[in-house]
Every structure is written in structure tokens, then in C-alpha cells.
Amino acid sequence: MKNRLKELRQKNNLTLKQLGEKLNMRDSTLSQYETGKRSPKLKVWEKIADYFGVSTAYLLKIGEEPNKAHLMTKAVIFIYTRSFNEPGVDSVDRYEVDDYRINGSVVETKYCGEKWIFPLTSIMGIEELNNG
Template identity: 50%
Template sequence: MTTNRIRALRNEKELTLKALGEQVGLASNTLSQYETGKREPKLATWEKLADFFGVDVGYLQGVTSVKNARNIDMYGGADIDNDDLTSDEAHKRLFSYINKVGFDQFWDEGEQRIRLARSDTLSLILDVISESEKGYNEVDTDYNQSISNLNTRNQIMKIIENVTHLALNELPESLPALSYIANVVEQTTTSVIYANVDLDRTDFDDDERQFYTDSKKKAKQYLANTLENYKNDTK
């Protein structure tokens, strides 16, 4: 599990939990749970804290080493209008920046900008899903706020982008491939749910407890096999 940087950034500012809480409008015990990973902030809370510390959400969450990818100037200063640069001048300034920070840092900054763009796009999609499901369950879920980890949001968008491109091509293999992906995602999702069911729930009768016990065993085996196959495929 990735360690977030809330505590480190708070210490840099020499703030107590109480002082930080007063600044951002959060209880000190809540902030303490966020720092230790015992609770996961909603997306709006991550954004509020990131704005306070002047960093990206991904940096605050600990998923990237890039502090603020949105505000990086690769072309030479705030007083320069990038649109006024010639192609040659833009290339010179860009390569000068790469030489200054190193290619690895330049690559990480680019990756972080992609993550942020994907996260922004996903917000629109999740808002639509949340709105469409209102009233169907006992408690409405705000998916955009609940799915707050930047890496998780990035993975969701990568899946959406890839299956969209697959469907767009309309090749003979496209429909069978989409059906396979849909079945794997559905089975994996169901298995994760069954694998984490609480068998000590007091509202289960004997038949239900036996059903969930068997389902949990099968789900764990399926997930173990899936993980093993993934490891073998990526060697």
C-alpha cells in the first residue's frame, strides 16, 4: 500500500494536526486517520488538502514524485507566450528543459499530466453513472468522490480507452474480444466481492453461510489463478 505524504507535508509546514485541521476545516482525528491510511479521503478532500499544500493530488497520495505537473513551464518563463515561439525555438527550449531536469523526470512529469487528464475525464463519466443509478439502491453512491485514488482512476480510464478503440475498429476479432473482456471483468468483480464477504455476519442462516463459504473458497481460487496467469503473461 502506498504511503501518502500528508504527514510529511504537514511537518514541513510545522503544523500540528489541530492547526492543519483548522486551516482546511477537518477534525484532527480525521486527519490522523487519513495520514495513517486508516481512512480514505473523498476526492474533494484530497483536492482541498493538495491545494493547501500547493501540490498535485497524485503527489499527496504518494503515487508520483512530481509535485505539480499542471504548472510546469518547459519553455522558459511565465512572460513567454508559447504560441509565439517558432518550432525550432520551442524544440530548443524543450530539449534545454530535458537536459536540465533529466529524461526520467521529464517522462514522469508527462505521465503525471496524462494521469491528471484521465482523472478529469473520468469525473464526467462517473458523475453520469452516479446520476443514472440514483434511487436504485438504499444509499446513493457518488462514484466520482468515492473512487479517489489517482492510480485507480488512471487504470479505469485506460480500460475505457482501450475497449473503446477496440470497438471502434470493428475488426472480426473485436466483438469476441469485447465479450471475453466483459466476462473476465464481471467474473473478477464477483469473485472479489465473494472473496471478501464476512462469514461472521449474524443475519446469515445456515444455508446462506454455507453458500457464501463455498463461494468465498471458489472466488479466492479463481483470483489466485488469475493473478498467477497474469504474472506468467507479463514475464
């Protein structure tokens, strides 16, 4: 999952080891989060975002505003889905939505005229569509 962890860490002049000590986490784990090789549970993203004083959405590169709810119209949202019926079968589904809003740890959308809610940790990306 794309994120701003490395950017925020470097902006604050911290090494992985220093950040790991402050968050009580291993630097190797943080490195895997930075590169997207590993993605933690939402509670860990929230802990990291709180440390840097930014929103979870900003940390996860979903929103551009560090501390504000993000509102946009016409977008494509890419959702990570794990199959419970077929172990090992994962996919990324594409949804073209009429609008979306990041609200705490979830993304609220309007899809096919109905309200849908996705956890932030399932979002692989959001791409704004040209509204003109």
C-alpha cells in the same frame, strides 16, 4: 491509502490541530488520513492538496512531481474495487499497463490495447516496471 499528508504537514511545521483548524477538519480525522486508516472522498484530497500547493497525485504518492502531470511507461496499477453485487466483498485488482498519465483527478491508462480511466481515489498504488 498511502499519502504524503504527514510529510507535508511536518515540512510546514504544523501540528494536526493547526492543520485541522486551517482546513476546518478534525485533527483525529486528519490523523486517520495520515495513517491510511480512513480515506476521504476526492474533493477532500483536492482541498488538502490545494492547501499545500501540490497536485492530488503527489499528495497520494502516485506521482513524484509536486505540480506536474506524471507520465511513465510499463507499470502495474493496483485498483481498489468494491462489489455492489456482494456487499462487504472488496478487492484490489492488479493491471499491467502499457502506459499511464495522471490527468487531474483521474488516471488514464492503456490496457490490452484500450484506453481505461480510473479515478485517483481508486488507485492503491502504481509500480513502475523495468523497461530495459
